[in-house]
Amino acid sequence: MGNQNLERKQSWHDDYLNTLCGFANANGGVMEIGRRDDGEIIGAPRIKKLLDDLPNKIRSAMGIIPSIDVLESEDKQYLSVTIKPYSFPISCNGKYYIRSGSTTQELSGAELDGFILRVQGKTWDSVPVPYLKFNDFESDAFKAFRRKAIASGRLTAQELEITDEMLLHNLRLVEGNYLKRAAVLLFHQDPENWVPGAYIKIGFFENAADILYQDEIHGPLIVMADKAEDLVYSKYFKGIISYEGLQRIEKFPVPRLAFREAVLNAIIHRDYSTGNPVHIHIYPHEVLIYNDGGLPENWTIEKLFESHTSFPRNPLIAGGFFRSGQIEAWGRGIEKISNARKFFGQAEPFYRTHSREVMIGFSADTGSANNIAENVGGNIAESIAEYVVDNVAIKPVKIKILELMQTEPKITAKIIADKVGIAPRNVQSHIKSLKSAGFVERIGATKGGHWVVVDFGARAIPEDAPKPTRTGKLKPGRNPKE
Numbered sequence: 001m002g003n004q005n006l007e008r009k010q011s012w013h014d015d016y017l018n019t020l021c022g023f024a025n026a027n028g029g030v031m032e033i034g035r036r037d038d039g040e041i042i043g044a045p046r047i048k049k050l051l052d053d054l055p056n057k058i059r060s061a062m063g064i065i066p067s068i069d070v071l072e073s074e075d076k077q078y079l080s081v082t083i084k085p086y087s088f089p090i091s092c093n094g095k096y097y098i099r100s101g102s103t104t105q106e107l108s109g110a111e112l113d114g115f116i117l118r119v120q121g122k123t124w125d126s127v128p129v130p131y132l133k134f135n136d137f138e139s140d141a142f143k144a145f146r147r148k149a150i151a152s153g154r155l156t157a158q159e160l161e162i163t164d165e166m167l168l169h170n171l172r173l174v175e176g177n178y179l180k181r182a183a184v185l186l187f188h189q190d191p192e193n194w195v196p197g198a199y200i201k202i203g204f205f206e207n208a209a210d211i212l213y214q215d216e217i218h219g220p221l222i223v224m225a226d227k228a229e230d231l232v233y234s235k236y237f238k239g240i241i242s243y244e245g246l247q248r249i250e251k252f253p254v255p256r257l258a259f260r261e262a263v264l265n266a267i268i269h270r271d272y273s274t275g276n277p278v279h280i281h282i283y284p285h286e287v288l289i290y291n292d293g294g295l296p297e298n299w300t301i302e303k304l305f306e307s308h309t310s311f312p313r314n315p316l317i318a319g320g321f322f323r324s325g326q327i328e329a330w331g332r333g334i335e336k337i338s339n340a341r342k343f344f345g346q347a348e349p350f351y352r353t354h355s356r357e358v359m360i361g362f363s364a365d366t367g368s369a370n371n372i373a374e375n376v377g378g379n380i381a382e383s384i385a386e387y388v389v390d391n392v393a394i395k396p397v398k399i400k401i402l403e404l405m406q407t408e409p410k411i412t413a414k415i416i417a418d419k420v421g422i423a424p425r426n427v428q429s430h431i432k433s434l435k436s437a438g439f440v441e442r443i444g445a446t447k448g449g450h451w452v453v454v455d456f457g458a459r460a461i462p463e464d465a466p467k468p469t470r471t472g473k474l475k476p477g478r479n480p481k482e
Helices: 014-025 047-062 109-119 140-152 164-170 181-187 221-236 256-269 315-323 333-343 374-385 396-407 413-420 424-437
Strands: 006-009 029-033 067-073 076-083 095-100 103-107 178-180 200-205 211-217 240-244 247-251 278-282 286-292 350-354 357-363 440-443 450-453
Touching (some): 014 029, 014 076, 014 095, 014 103, 047 076, 095 109, 140 164, 140 181, 140 221, 164 181, 181 315, 200 221, 200 256, 221 256, 221 278, 221 315, 396 413, 396 424, 396 450, 413 424, 424 440
Parallel strands (some): 006 029, 200 278
Antiparallel strands (some): 029 076, 067 076, 240 247, 286 357
């Protein structure tokens, strides 16, 4: 019988050194020799010889000195071997072990590399890359980062009036004279020169064995989610077309917000040391996204659905995506995926884990009538969909207005009218409605000012909020409160 910090053994065997090594590499622990699993004391055989031999064996195998006590109960003596936790990796005869729950596991390969980095207070993405210089980078990824960061409000244009080299310094992607792995992955035009497998592989399968066609997405991570979303929704998904007045509405099997969040999670949390790309398998009735990464230690699938803090495997990569406005830093990715599916009347996503692999799956639903102009408003449409205001469904024309304001913050009402194809007075009416509902703010004067589209990622649909019916109308209910 054992737990994280305690093992009981009836007698000593030298292979128990592995367990003591596991204690040293985890949180420390105690091994009691001369006790049964149920706690009954039977006494340690040849206890005097053990007292002489054990310290030498442990020191010789691991280079550490244990604390060994002789304890007595009912005239029976047993040993208590206490191992403290160490702040540096401990090996046993050249191999590394760690205690996980009630088991002792040998570490090797990528798991060993990750363990050594954690003990040193480092993460995989913070390791410096030799022979890489600033002038090896092209500017496209930096330009994309700046556009996204400014549009999201995470950084201002003034803050970004710096060189690309200084931007990498400000994102903490430089150590001394070296660039870190995160810098290569986020911004280099060909990160696979240093990190094999840093790409996304997409395939359309007729069944589990037959693939009909496939694509690969390469390049800097900072724009990889955009590329994946654009490719899947233009080539792989077939939308159902309907009309609201003159407005064309196209509905897809998986809401864009849910799909994008799942892809971002895979990019940010994957274990890049394995050399395996992110896989997106698209079937006629489901979409599966595979990622080598594994859950954080002692986490379960159930914990993903509970309130939890963000626990990024690659914090520097996550920081780049946060600063660019593509993610939140509060561990809400799974919640946002679930909310998007619920709003559009679709089933919850499902998850599976196997070894170090995590899979998220979506049951494709092309028949839902609750989608709100996914292809028109993109992320804005689905963010708004998380929060219905004043018992009025947000019409596609308003979503288009918000999309234009987000991509062009200084756009005028006249230009909006031209692009949307309605009268300027109608644009003003829509803007007034959107401002009163809290969807958009005007910063500055009419001339020289700009629009700010509110981030609705931090809001949720109250339980008593009105829900859209299959006709698009809303069922009665109290107005949601902020």
